[in-house]
Amino acid sequence: MKKKTRVGLIFGGKSAEHEVSLQSAKNIVDAIDKEKYEVTLIGIDKEGKWHLNNQSHFLMNEENPKLIEMNKSNQHIAIIPGEDKQQMMNLKETVKLEQLDVIFPILHGTLGEDGSIQGMMRLANLPYVGSNVLGSAVCMDKDITKKLLQQAGIEVAKSVTLKKHQKETVSFADVKEQLGLPVFIKPASQGSSVGVSKVNDEAAFRKAIEMAFLYDHKVLIEESVEGREVECAVLGNEEPKASLPGEILPQGDFYSYETKYIDENGAVLEIPAQLSDEEIRNIQDTAIQAFRVLECEGLARVDFFLKQDGSLVLNEVNTLPGFTKISMYPQLWGVSGLSYPDLIDQLIQLAITRHERDKSLKNTVE
The missing domain is CATH 3.30.470.20 (ATP-grasp fold, B domain)
Structure with missing residues (x-):
């Protein structure tokens, strides 16, 4: 019998899109060809700890997108850069995991699709799904x-870029003249519409900028197309x-x-x-x-x-x-x-x- 390809599915993450990643991981686990692939589940919680998870109960409330949550295991893992084989270790049992053939990082948002995890996989000499460090970033x-x-x-849509130290200097009147109304205000480096607002007046404009800066140090004010x-x-x-x-x-x-x-x-x-x-x-x-x-x-x-x-x-x-x-x-x-x-x-x-x-x-x- 042909040996199955061992896939390390990394999900969760220290990101505002954590729950989206949990849903994505569930769908991949359900759909992947079990005759061809053997999946190892690696969950990253919101504090950034890496967990070795069991397929039978790696999620809680998995059918409810509002309440879905990662079921944290007591088995933490670490990556060993520079190893050609067995690059991951189970810290609880202090043993190396069986060699993974490829990583599927279904991590959305910060630290997941911005080049961070991709750089770590490069250092660990592991093939991974998705764009390289540069394309991701x-x-x-x-x-x-x-x-x-x-x-x-x-x-592309016309826009104004703001850094955090500039947020008090931007004029709603200038933005209105340059981009028209309404405008969309969004964090520069978030996905899934996290922190995005559509605004038509100055009060909402100021509030939306404050909210967007909760998620990023750089914000885009964009024309409505x-x-x-x-x-x-x-x-x-x-x-x-x-x-x-x-x-x-x-x-x-x-x-x-x-x-x-x-x-x-x-x-x-x-x-x-x-x-x-x-x-x-x-x-x-x-x-x-x-x-x-x-x-x-x-x-x-x-x-x-x-x-x-x-x-x-x-x-x-x-x-x-x-x-x-x-x-x-x-x-x-x-x-x-x-x-x-x-x-x-x-x-x-x-x-x-x-x-x-x-x-x-x-x-x-x-």
């Missing part, structure tokens, strides 16, 4: 993302491919955290979106272009506004998009002919292929 920072996309000729909200999933390394696009039809004011992950009736997802062939090709081509410009690998979800004149405004690129049962990324690949288990399989194989590619590089001078 630049996509996490919406300010840097915008600058790189603009340089490549890809249209009128257009259809469409998303495209990208998959691959050197030769990425794009899914059919989907459209978000929010039932509330905008596509908030609650709408994305808590309220299944908060938005209608039209998958695939009702678009012309030309619009589909434009969205797919621009998504792949952005994927390459931002040094992405493995996977990304690229979000756009499709304006009435047919032009595209790129809103955001997410390098570790949600894998919950109502998440757009796996659903887009589903309608594009790639099932959830096959999608997981391809992501793992892409990670292993890239690791083998990276190992071929020299690290000595001859």
Whole structure:
């Protein structure tokens, strides 16, 4: 019998998107091909401790997105950088874990998709799913993302960037004149609409800035773009491919955290979106272009506004998009002919292929 590939699924994290990650992990565990893969669950709690978890009870209240919680184990683990094999140790029993073949870090937000965990996996010499350190870091920072996309000729929403020491100097009147109303205020390095506000007046403006700075040291004030909200999933390394696009039809004011992950009736997802062939090709081509410009690998979800004149405004690129049962990324690949288990399989194989590619590089001078 062929030996199963051992996958270390890292989930949770010290992030505002901790609960989203728990939902994503549950869906991956349920869907992964058990004949091909053996999963080791590694949960990171909100304090940053790493736990070795059991599949049968690694979550509490798993069917309730509002109450879902990681079931902390009493077995903590640590990574041993520099080891070629058995890079993780069970601290309670002071024994090395059986060798993991690949890491699937389904960690959303801070310390999960910003290059931090990716750098740790590089140091530990472990293949991992998703973009490398550079691609993860630049996509996490919406300010840097915008600058790189603009340089490549890809249209993005106009915005003003604020550092914390500048928050008292920004004028609502100046912002109104420059960007119009309403505006969106968001932390520069958060996902899942965490800390995002839509504002129309000065009182709400000040309050929204204060809230956004609770989650980041840099904040974006962004114009409101009128257009259809469409998303495209990208998959691959050197030769990425794009899914059919989907459209978000929010039932509330905008596509908030609650709408994305808590309220299944908060938005209608039209998958695939009702678009012309030309619009589909434009969205797919621009998504792949952005994927390459931002040094992405493995996977990304690229979000756009499709304006009435047919032009595209790129809103955001997410390098570790949600894998919950109502998440757009796996659903887009589903309608594009790639099932959830096959999608997981391809992501793992892409990670292993890239690791083998990276190992071929020299690290000595001859």
